[in-house]
Amino acid sequence: MQENEQKFTSGNVNYYIGQNSLKFLSDYLKKINRFFILVDENTEVNCLPVLNKILSKDITGDIIQIKSGEDNKNLDTCNLIWEKLTNFNADRDNLVINLGGGVITDIGGFTASTYKRGMKFINIPTTLLGQVDAAIGGKTGVDFKEYKNHIGLFSNPESVFIDPVFLNTLNKRQLRSGFAEILKYAFIMDPMLTDIINNRSFSEIGNDWGKIIHKSAIDKITVVEKDEKENGFRKILNFGHTIGHALETWFLKTDNPITHGEAVAAGMICETWLSHEFTGLKEDEMDKIISLIDKSFERIIFKSDTFDDLLSLTKQDKKVRGGSSRYSLLKSSGEAVFDIPVEDNWMLRSLEFYIMDK
Ligand SMILES: NC(=O)c1ccc[n+]([C@@H]2O[C@H](COP(=O)([O-])OP(=O)(O)OC[C@H]3O[C@@H](n4cnc5c(N)ncnc54)[C@H](O)[C@@H]3O)[C@@H](O)[C@H]2O)c1
Ligand SMILES: [Zn+2]
Structure with missing residues (x-):
């Protein structure tokens, strides 16, 4: 290919x-x-x-x-x-x-x-x-x-x-939703894609959409080729999704549901911070990743009294093994690892980071 x-x-x-x-x-x-x-x-x-x-x-x-x-x-x-x-x-x-x-x-x-x-x-x-x-x-x-x-x-x-x-x-909100997954490929496996995005928000991509879609689709195909049934490696695609899914589900029950991409963007910010704490992601890389996400996605507003609900929503997640949640996190910008156990109090601290950071 x-x-x-x-x-x-x-x-x-x-x-x-x-x-x-x-x-x-x-x-x-x-x-x-x-x-x-x-x-x-x-x-x-x-x-x-x-x-x-x-x-x-x-x-x-x-x-x-x-x-x-x-x-x-x-x-x-x-x-x-x-x-x-x-x-x-x-x-x-x-x-x-x-x-x-x-x-x-x-x-x-x-x-x-x-x-x-x-x-x-x-x-x-x-x-x-x-x-x-x-x-x-x-x-x-x-x-x-x-x-x-x-x-x-x-x-x-x-x-x-x-x-x-x-x-x-396609409307702007739906386009932006897909852009979260593109950012995900850049962060978990594709520094070249990060270069092509070149610090732009989704509304500044202009003529490069074709190139970016092509590269992202190939990234997904490459991962699936290595591990079709998600026995291991394919789990790297879950980066941003453990906390992202919890937010998506929580907001579905409100009058203001959020798109999958908006939820994943927020989840990636939390899980980038966790990557800095757990899997050696350097601080300057963390800052760059978070600022690139912030360029396209406004921070979602939620208060600390929702944290316990969000935590329990991550617990229903399929990625839970024997009480401790396992996350896909970044080792560096462009490389991900999977099955990293993260204790509940760290998940809660990452939410705190998300709402306090801005
Ligand atoms: N199978 C997988 O690996 C996988 C991966 C990610 C997401 N998903 C699933 O995908 C779903 C979300 O997909 P989505 O974001 O594409 O949502 P969607 O299919 O609901 O489409 C979003 C909206 O855009 C409209 N639409 C679609 N194409 C359009 C176009 N060209 N012009 C105008 N309107 C258009 C749709 O009618 C819909 O209202 C979720 O159910 C999720 O679970 C599956
Ligand atoms: Zn997704």
């Missing part, structure tokens, strides 16, 4: 990345006898026309539309999708095209993989978060009761088409 390659295969998945990579789709679909396109109401309006413009007129698929948003990433929506596939007489050798953000690729991958013991599917991510993260790596599934991503399976799409054209209609 080359740095600038637009088309390559990794672990049986074909990747098409970059501007105009969608042009490969027509040829691809000519070989398929029937396909279905899964959309939500926003991607139906904003992304389906882009796709249809690229496909030749004789290539059409049936549309399956679901409601947008995390609230709908559940088994009820799966039932609707399975019902539609059944009514369409869909067969195992047909294809599902997931056209949307992480919600669509997660639920679309799951429903396709379980329908008649598994249909083929491809991902066409349309959010920045989807393009650099959710559409890659084979994790599919839905939320169950209050548990996020509780039901699901590892199942890979046949292909992933990552074309920045879709980002033109």
